[in-house]
Amino acid sequence: MTKVLVTGGAGFIGSNLVIELVNKGYQVTVIDDLSMGIKANLTEVWDKITFYEHDVCDHAFMHQILDENFDYIYYLAAVSSVADSVVRPYETHQVNLESVVDTLEYLRVRDLHPKKFLFTSSAAVYGNYPELPKREDSRVQPLTPYAIDKYAAERYTIDYGTLYGLKTVAVRFFNVFGPRQNPNSPYSGVLSIVTKCLLDDEEFTLYGDGSQTRDFIYVKDIVNALIFISEKQESNDVYNIGYGHQTALLDVIRQYERVAGKDLEITFADRRAGDIAESLADVARLTELGFKPQWGLEKGLEEYWEYIK
Ligand code: UD2
Known part of the structure; x- marks a missing residue:
């Protein structure tokens, strides 16, 4: 039986991944300290997984788990909020970089x-440098502890492949949305906040004029891409995961209003400091690998609304 480890498996993307892996019949072990994730995200597969409520920075614990010799390891555990990383740079560093390097090193020395x-990395590594679309070899400009550690951990991941023969891969997520994304912080994914406002008839604050663009991608396409990439022979590379389309924030909101059959009450506020004007992935590398998204923005919004309403 295929044995899989998912760190951060109770979080937004992690839980969606775990559910799909369980549906594929894999034996899934999840490590999550529930600092961002919640057990309820895994309710539907709870009886089928092995769950450890534990911090990935506990190296001795991680080593013991890694000795189980997994077929696939998906590393999603992280301080996943950029804002949080600015408040807690050193803790972020321990989780987002040190724990990853320790895991890679343990695999190396134990010959696993x-x-x-x-x-899993992020489009945050590209920073504010104005060049679109973002190719994997575009200039990076990590501007926050979050982005710096994500970029460094990507490099370690790739280098443990090229230097020591591990089969590794890193991915850069663009703007992911869908079920189980937590809307409760101002820095939560914007579509989770829009969803909550639509549901509860609350006012939505739009920072800027709504012309800022993002490459929004539905979480089920993200999950499919993660599984697809990991099961390919190709290794030791980094992949953007987005749709390769940019949509203005106001346009995606209008599209979502049509899907939900409701109007969103919008208050406009000043653009946020550091907010990027445009974001768009070049997805040629992922496409050349053979990946085709199944959902897309419109179908993703429809399914998300169906799930949540
Ligand atoms: C995403 C990531 C962030 C970092 C960054 C790198 C998420 C949730 N955030 O930030 O971690 O990787 O990319 O570029 O994936 N907005 C509003 N009202 C709200 C919330 C957001 O107008 O209540 C705006 C926000 O100012 C921005 C846009 O919506 O212009 C998207 O915001 P976001 O936080 O979902 O994502 P982003 O791209 O800023």
């Missing part, structure tokens, strides 16, 4: 060879 070690 998962079919793939997949590390």
Whole structure:
């Protein structure tokens, strides 16, 4: 039976991934300290997984788990909020970089060879440098503790492949939305906040004029891409995961209003400091690998609304 480890498996993307892996019949072990994730995200698969409520920075614990010799390791555990990383730079560093390097190092010294070690990074590594679309070899400009550690951990992930023969891959998420995304912080994914406002008839604060663009991607396409990439032979590379389309925030809100059959009450406020004007992934590398998204923005919004309403 295929054995899989998912760190951060109770979080937004992690839980969606775990559910799909369980549906595929894999034996899934989840490590999550529930600092961002919640057990309720895993309710539907709870009886089928092994769950450890534990911090990935506890190296001795991680080593014990890694000795189980997994076929696939998906590394999603992280301080996942950029804002949080600015408030807690050193803790972020321990979680977002040190724990990853320790895991890679343990695999190396113990001569453990998962079919793939997949590390999840972010479009945040590209920073504010105005060049679109973002190719994997575009200039990076990590501007926050979050982005710096994500970029460094990507490099370690790739280098443990090229230097020591581990099969590794890193991915850069663009703007992910869908079920189980927590809307409760101002820095939560904007579509989770829009969803909550639509549901509860609350006013939505739009920072800026709504012309800022993002490459929004539905979480089920993210999950499919993660599984697809990890199960391919190709290793030791980094992949953008987005749709390769940019949509203005106001346009995606209008589209969502049509899906929900409701109007959103919008208050406009000043653009946020550091907010990027445009974001768009070049997804040629992922496409060339053979990946095709199944959902897309419109279908994603429809399914998300169906799930939540
Ligand atoms: C995303 C990531 C962030 C970092 C960044 C790198 C998420 C949730 N955030 O930030 O971690 O990787 O990319 O570029 O994936 N907005 C509103 N009202 C709200 C909330 C947001 O108008 O209540 C705006 C916000 O100012 C921005 C846009 O919506 O212009 C998208 O915001 P976001 O926080 O969902 O994502 P982003 O791209 O700023």
